[in-house]
Amino acid sequence: MQQTNAALLSAEDLTKTFYLRQGLTTTEFRAVDTASFTIDAQKPEIFTVVGESGSGKTTLARMILGMDDPSAGSLRYKGRAIAELSSKEKKEWFYKEIQPVFQDPFAAFSPLKRIDHYLYETALNYKVTDKKGVDEYLDGVLKEVGLSLAEIKGRYPNELSGGQAQRVAVARSLITRPSLIVADEPVSMLDASLRMSIVNMFRQLKESQGVTVIYITHDLATAYYAGDRIAVMLRGWVVEMGPVEKVLGNPQHPYTQNLKHSIPKVDPDDVWEEKVNLAVIETDEYTRTGCKFAGRCPMVMAICHKKVPRNYQYEGRMVKCFLFDESVSSG
Numbered sequence: 001m002q003q004t005n006a007a008l009l010s011a012e013d014l015t016k017t018f019y020l021r022q023g024l025t026t027t028e029f030r031a032v033d034t035a036s037f038t039i040d041a042q043k044p045e046i047f048t049v050v051g052e053s054g055s056g057k058t059t060l061a062r063m064i065l066g067m068d069d070p071s072a073g074s075l076r077y078k079g080r081a082i083a084e085l086s087s088k089e090k091k092e093w094f095y096k097e098i099q100p101v102f103q104d105p106f107a108a109f110s111p112l113k114r115i116d117h118y119l120y121e122t123a124l125n126y127k128v129t130d131k132k133g134v135d136e137y138l139d140g141v142l143k144e145v146g147l148s149l150a151e152i153k154g155r156y157p158n159e160l161s162g163g164q165a166q167r168v169a170v171a172r173s174l175i176t177r178p179s180l181i182v183a184d185e186p187v188s189m190l191d192a193s194l195r196m197s198i199v200n201m202f203r204q205l206k207e208s209q210g211v212t213v214i215y216i217t218h219d220l221a222t223a224y225y226a227g228d229r230i231a232v233m234l235r236g237w238v239v240e241m242g243p244v245e246k247v248l249g250n251p252q253h254p255y256t257q258n259l260k261h262s263i264p265k266v267d268p269d270d271v272w273e274e275k276v277n278l279a280v281i282e283t284d285e286y287t288r289t290g291c292k293f294a295g296r297c298p299m300v301m302a303i304c305h306k307k308v309p310r311n312y313q314y315e316g317r318m319v320k321c322f323l324f325d326e327s328v329s330s331g
């Protein structure tokens, strides 16, 4: 069933279209719009996706997890189109290979059930071990996230801290020995002091288990610290993508520059805040002609209001901006 392929995950012109009803009119917009990227199967990495609220990050994650189908373009896991997998293939193969980690660790656990119940259930359902070996197996998985079975056995979710609960959620995701974890804002509900330890854990899992993590976040500080590569999303587009130290160290797209400069320095709990009202401009940007950033861009040119920029290569990263089109910038 599985195929060996150089790409673990590949997206080509990946698009998800939604419809926005306003009164009697319906506006079509693309929450993910022609996004393309490839994650190498032989080279585990932390692939970070950043962007302000409403830029399409969760929609992208849902398609990767097989929860939503793309409207256009292709999305392949180990060479297989995710949307074309049968429910049997999903159950027996895909859901073991790709595991989600969500924002609120407590949402995944009922307050009435002991937290180890979920770990036993997952291990036995997926038949990764038998009843005899299950304690040892789970203890091993919990040790990978800095816990042990003795520490959590018999405890209810409300007896754990947010950081511990998120570690258990990650341990649960590791039970099936996945190749890919999709973590959507996994640290945004945790205290600032705990965030680094969770992203550090992702780095260690990458090193020790060879797991690739798609790390979706608002938080540029942890993105910079944890990420190997980064994709910056704006209204469904990937506008800049490349190694984290290049993209965040020396951002080239005016939107990435704007993000970097709008990180508040005083309160680390307060992730970047735009000074403009995003809700008001969201629909406008999603549906505008030309570049979606043209209305806010300090470097805007006439062409930006008329045409969609293509993806340019510049100093080791991809940038979707006419500033990098020689014929435009020189003429």
Ligand SMILES: Nc1ncnc2c1ncn2[C@@H]1O[C@H](COP(=O)(O)OP(=O)(O)OP(=O)(O)O)[C@@H](O)[C@H]1O
Residues within 6 Å of the ligand: 018, 019, 031, 051, 052, 053, 054, 055, 056, 057, 058, 059, 060, 282
């Ligand atoms: N099922 C849906 N139907 C219609 N519109 C949707 C649906 N899901 C998401 N959207 C819209 O698509 C856009 C992108 O949303 P998405 O949740 O993917 O962004 P995000 O970057 O994850 O934002 P946040 O950080 O706030 O979670 C938003 O305008 C959102 O309102």
